Amino acid sequence: MARIAVVAGDGIGPEVVAQARKVLDAVLPDVQATEYDLGAARWHRTGEVLPDSVLAELAGHDAILLGAVGDPTVPPGVLERGLLLKLRFAFDQYVNLRPSRLWPGVTGPLGNVKPGEVDLVVVREGTEGLYAGAGGSLHRDTPAEIATEESLNTRHGVERVIRDAFARAGRRERRKVTLVHKTNVLTHAGSLWARTFDAVAAEHPDVATEYQHVDAAAMFLVTQPQRYDVVVTDNLFGDILTDIAAAVTGGIGLAASGCINPEGAYPSMFEPVHGSAPDIAGQGIADPVAAVLSAALLLDQLGHAESAARVNAAVAAELASRVPGVPLRTEEVGDRLAAHAVA
């Protein structure tokens, strides 16, 4: 039995999560899903973001499936820090996994990149760096104001995520890991990342390695995304690079992610990269593919690699069959994906 906590969230969250659940129910015999009402709507209603009691309940699940939280009416940071990042940090989800594929049938923005040519995964560190919340300000609202943000990096945190990246690369065909950082400017953290990367690389002579500065990587993701296999990088660089990778492979509407605690000491969390898209919420036209691909990552993490592969195959068939210009219906896509995944 898989105990899944479902946080449908705001905007299109509930619509796309419903399809992901449909697909999960189709491929797994015994899913026990519990819904948790979190996000902008709850915050507006109760002022609560993530009560400790809910956090404790979530901890009792095998995984969390999240739709999207957020709304323009919530001040910046409230839900991000209070809910999304809180979960990532509380559940030590140090591997923020973001695969990007240019699926056959999908037209990306790059003229010279053909479907099937891009198949990369970014292993973004999820519990350190500039996301640690270390920083402050002085003399606020005066001409003397200063504000700081501190990137905190530990050998512990850097090494475990780099190890995960190498392990993933070892299971892939191309077996290549690219470290992305900014060692020429962020010399302290950069040096820690580079030395740790080299040490782990030495244990994996079968995996090819390269290093790129983040600015160069951002550029190459646009000019030659084909060159990447596994990319490992810090929390903030990963945030930016994964949105570029999503953009060049058809947009965040197709991008899945997993916030993973690989040891399973805490539940991992799976969510589409897109937001709550309030502009199209409630119309039944949101693309559920990113949510369904996130469910596939969830399946993989819980040890159901074969079911995950079937969901991915269903998505491949769905995307290959899409006719440009024909509007999609969220429910219908979910029905097709569920049907295909069990066939």
Place this chain on the structure above:
Amino acid sequence: MARIAVVAGDGIGPEVVAQARKVLDAVLPDVQATEYDLGAARWHRTGEVLPDSVLAELAGHDAILLGAVGDPTVPPGVLERGLLLKLRFAFDQYVNLRPSRLWPGVTGPLGNVKPGEVDLVVVREGTEGLYAGAGGSLHRDTPAEIATEESLNTRHGVERVIRDAFARAGRRERRKVTLVHKTNVLTHAGSLWARTFDAVAAEHPDVATEYQHVDAAAMFLVTQPQRYDVVVTDNLFGDILTDIAAAVTGGIGLAASGCINPEGAYPSMFEPVHGSAPDIAGQGIADPVAAVLSAALLLDQLGHAESAARVNAAVAAELASRVPGVPLRTEEVGDRLAAHAVA
């Protein structure tokens, strides 16, 4: 008379700078150029990066024209921190100006963007943020190692660069400024940037404004670069975004930049965004357009807007006349640009 300090540097630096000087000499009657031998070659020879005496001499010039410094044989950070960033900080070059245009004749990587449609400029803060060099490490080379990097932001530094961005937008046709930050995670610095932006915006009712998170901006630069006019952002975000902007407009081979001290208290510095490209150095095949466009920014900064416009027109003609597949010769391009700029 314009007193220009020329740092040709390493690799293709001297080749492209020679063309930029050719063009400068053609459009300005009285250029007095002094060459300074700085970069990887000098460091290898003497162990020196930027002696104080040279820094003092550079300060006596109206502007600095730089080719490219660096070499894979120099450890990361030595020339970046010791030369490039040292100059930006010592000469208080707080406006790091990076225009990106998709010139007619240039095929960018984006299938749905036509030449002429992209014309944006990133005003990147140049003297603060994560580039301040604040950070350190403890327990190096042990499992307990930690490394930090600190982003330092002052109202002083943030306000002056935002003011510059609004002033530039006011002189452009579309009059729009986009602030890019990550206010939902970097809440302290983000709040300082956002509040300062709003305050300056209130003084410029004629300029349209928008805000985007850096991950979203990175994505939109790929999917809709046409939407940007002036983008203002911090030092590190600007580093990344300008490489994306360069990539979508034909590559860093065409990207110019200026590190500007707008008040003229110190010399401003102009350099192509590309590096020293040791792989093609000495062959006379490097594209000098980025260096020449950087010289145009220099002309503009020194008050020769009309000459700058003529150089830009020469570049436009050059790029429009290029035949794909025909290899270029650095010298010949320089000759053509110089001839066109005076015609």
